[in-house]
Amino acid sequence: MTTKITWLGHAAFSLDIDGQRVLIDPFLSGNPKAAATHESLPADYILVSHGHGDHIGDTVAIAHRTGAKVIANTEIIHWLIGKEVANTHSQHIGGGYHHPFGYLKLTIAHHGSRLPDGGDGGNPAGFLITTLDGHKIYFAGDTGLFLSMSLYGDEGIDLALLPIGDNFTMGPDDALRAVKLLRPKTVIPMHFGTWKPIEQDAAAWVERVNAETESQAVLLHPGDTFTLG
Numbered sequence: 001m002t003t004k005i006t007w008l009g010h011a012a013f014s015l016d017i018d019g020q021r022v023l024i025d026p027f028l029s030g031n032p033k034a035a036a037t038h039e040s041l042p043a044d045y046i047l048v049s050h051g052h053g054d055h056i057g058d059t060v061a062i063a064h065r066t067g068a069k070v071i072a073n074t075e076i077i078h079w080l081i082g083k084e085v086a087n088t089h090s091q092h093i094g095g096g097y098h099h100p101f102g103y104l105k106l107t108i109a110h111h112g113s114r115l116p117d118g119g120d121g122g123n124p125a126g127f128l129i130t131t132l133d134g135h136k137i138y139f140a141g142d143t144g145l146f147l148s149m150s151l152y153g154d155e156g157i158d159l160a161l162l163p164i165g166d167n168f169t170m171g172p173d174d175a176l177r178a179v180k181l182l183r184p185k186t187v188i189p190m191h192f193g194t195w196k197p198i199e200q201d202a203a204a205w206v207e208r209v210n211a212e213t214e215s216q217a218v219l220l221h222p223g224d225t226f227t228l229g
């Protein structure tokens, strides 16, 4: 049983968990760094962290085409039902649920969540996924640094996906502090380089993580896949 994590650019990921395809924040249309098009992407589940356009992205189109189950907070699910997305599951922060791909818990994120048409996106979230084979993946979503990351770290994180872009989320310095709180085995940076305000030297950040923490940082390029062994 393996879990493969493919970065699709920005905060969009495609997870292959023992053959089940889990998309996270599938923002592809209008994403200058997109490594896939929404018309051809397979999906069994779609996880949406918050309502902003660069995260809800192509969720409605992919859900209509594939019938994938969309998982998000109650407000976003209510909005999606209004867009005739039929297969949904709502959760909220602190709550976990056993899905066929593993146990998914919604985590805190300090950010906004308004939907593109002005709809109420509730509170933004991150995701803590315990895969069927026991690997723990933390997707921080869009957030600033917060001390409770240490509590998530206590759970034993194998892979953390952290924003480093600055301006809208943690920048490189706070993301480095986040790594020290989360203590993941591996960390992959995201939410940088998509547009001018979030351009960062991600290779330099990876070097800092590897020099200053116990975690191993891995730099992906859009389209690259990391395999959890």
Ligand code: NI
Residues within 6 Å of the ligand: 050, 052, 055, 111, 112, 142, 168
């Ligand atoms: Ni956002």
Ligand code: MN
Residues within 6 Å of the ligand: 011, 052, 054, 055, 142, 168, 191
């Ligand atoms: Mn964002």
